[in-house]
Amino acid sequence: MRLVLASASPRRLELLAQLGVRPDEILPADLDETPLKEETPRLLAQRLATEKCRAVHGLRPDAYVLAADTVVAVGRRLLGKAAHEAEARRFLQLLSGRAHRVLTGVAVAAPGGRSASRLSETRLQFKRLTEAEIESYVASGDWRGKAGGYGIQSRAGAFVRGLNGSYTGVVGLPLYETMNLLTGLGWRAEAPA
Secondary structure, X not given: OOXXXXXXXXXXXXXXXXXXXXXXXXXXXXXXXXXXXXXXXHHHHHHHHHHHHHHXXXXXXXXXXXXEEEEEEEOOEEEOEOOOHHHHHXXXXXXXXXXXXXXXXXXXXXXXXXXXXXXXXXXXXXXXXXXXXXXXXXXXXXXXXXXXXXXXOXXXXXXXXXXXXOHHHHHOXXXXXXXXXXXXXXXXXXXXX
């Protein structure tokens, strides 16, 4: 019942730990995450999760492999991980006072090759942000490494006026969907010794 997490995200590890799940190995997939021409945010999140899962399962075919990918979208516009402060600032200005979607694709492969995937879609509404709030958030560095340039689990949680969907999906791993996929393919957490 070995479980391999195909991600180096500390947030995904923390979410799994909330359920008492500790992967046996962390083996991030190294993929080009550039969207394909005309690819929608939904399809991108699903494709990347599935491709990451396949890539790592090819290296660990006798294990359960769990992969995920999170995409933030305003309409069809994708907001990836901000590369620098100016981009993080632009992302927050775009999200200010608007609704957006966070899409997290999750894929699981089992020993023997069976696999399944799901998509978690959450709609969020940000309050109108002041320039001072944006500058303070950017200066905090909390935007680094996070899709859309923000992390709901920390300071940016105060920006969210409303949320419809999975909070853990916004953080990076929808736990309900993840556990359903794992158990549906036969994975069982080992009882503590």
